[in-house]
Amino acid sequence: MERPCVRTRREAGERTRTTLAEADLVDESYQIVVDDGNIYLPVTDADAAEREGFDVVYRDVPAHDTQRTPADLLGFDPSYERLGDVAIVDETDPGRAERIADAILGSDLPVRAVLDRASKVKGDHRVRDWTVLAAEDRDGRPPTELVHREYGFEYVLDLSTVYFSPRLATERHRVTERATAGERAVDMFAGVGPFVVPMAARDATVVGVDLNPSAVEYLRENARRNGVEKRVTAINGDVREVATDHVGGADRIVMNLPHSADDFLDAAVTLAGDDCTLHYYDIQHEDDPFGPGERAVREAAAAEGYDIEVLTRHVVRSYAPHELNVCLDVRLSR
Ligand SMILES: C[S@@+](CC[C@H](N)C(=O)[O-])C[C@H]1O[C@@H](n2cnc3c(N)ncnc32)[C@H](O)[C@@H]1O
Secondary structure: OEEEEEEEEHHHHHHHHHHHHHOOOEOOOEOOEEEOOEEEEEEOOHHHHHHOOOOEEEEEOOEOOOOOOHHHHHOOOOOOEEEOOEEEEOOOOHHHHHHHHHHHHHOOOOOOEEEEEOOOOEOOOOEOOEEEEEEOOOOOOOOOEEEEEEOOEEEEEEOOOOOOOHHHHHHHHHHHOOOOOOOEEEEOOOOOOOOHHHHHHOOOEEEEEEOOHHHHHHHHHHHHHOOOHHHEEEEEOOHHHHHOOOOOOEEEEEEOOOOOHHHHHHHHHHHEEEEEEEEEEEEEEOOOOOHHHHHHHHHHHHHOOOEEEEEEEEEEEEEEOOEEEEEEEEEEEO
């Protein structure tokens, strides 16, 4: 069966497999193939692997003999995404959705619940509605709660109460790798902590703020789970109000609320120290993806006497036809 595979020289196979495993990209359902000096490692997400800089090709790889796949049971290969021990489908026909869900649970995949997206992400908390198509008993845990692994960290979260997207893993890694020991970082829209935890693991002192009480509970639990709770302060509230208690202390600020981050730039500038790096996420038309954000940051920064230097203009991903999710890394100094 043709699957997306990372192709690398045989000598680099083990190193590549480890990097892919850390990013939770290894597709365990298929076998690794060695052919003509190259090794082909099946991956769960071709786009994410490409963003990591790997050479992705499609080729026939055998399924693990011992594993009964959903395709074996259905006679076709259904599309689904895995997050921890939950499988997520995006189906419009309820009958087909249920058949796929039954096949996923009936297969040998380590999946305990199958969910269908029932709405877009919405509201201030950016949470979507879900339909539980099938679920096995999970020791009293809700079918929507799961543990996700990303770059060596573990995050427990409930998809029905918090925002989470595994598709941003590479981007989070790009940003959090820049955190340095001793710096003071603020994640203004922290969610369950996928920016906060890796920055704290690099010995930064991190304040994570979120309006959603459930996200903050999971953020605290994830800080403990990953052994970084001593360097993490988790605050439930509107970051505009929280900012007035943390004036001027931040060396680094993450603003991952791309549809409305510009409304919070005054709070970001309040939080910023005299030399601060801002990671500003935005969603804009492809014709001018960085201009509006750059102008908004410049205006808010100038009002408080900062000069700005744009360090990186980075396209994170395509968001919708002609719309891009982008990040501006900006240095504020005064
Ligand atoms: C797009 S999510 C990002 C979460 C996290 N950074 C991640 O990558 O998973 C945005 C988060 O901002 C939070 N939020 C929205 N408005 C807020 C506000 N005024 N103050 C603090 N947090 C807010 C939402 O509850 C949500 O968890």
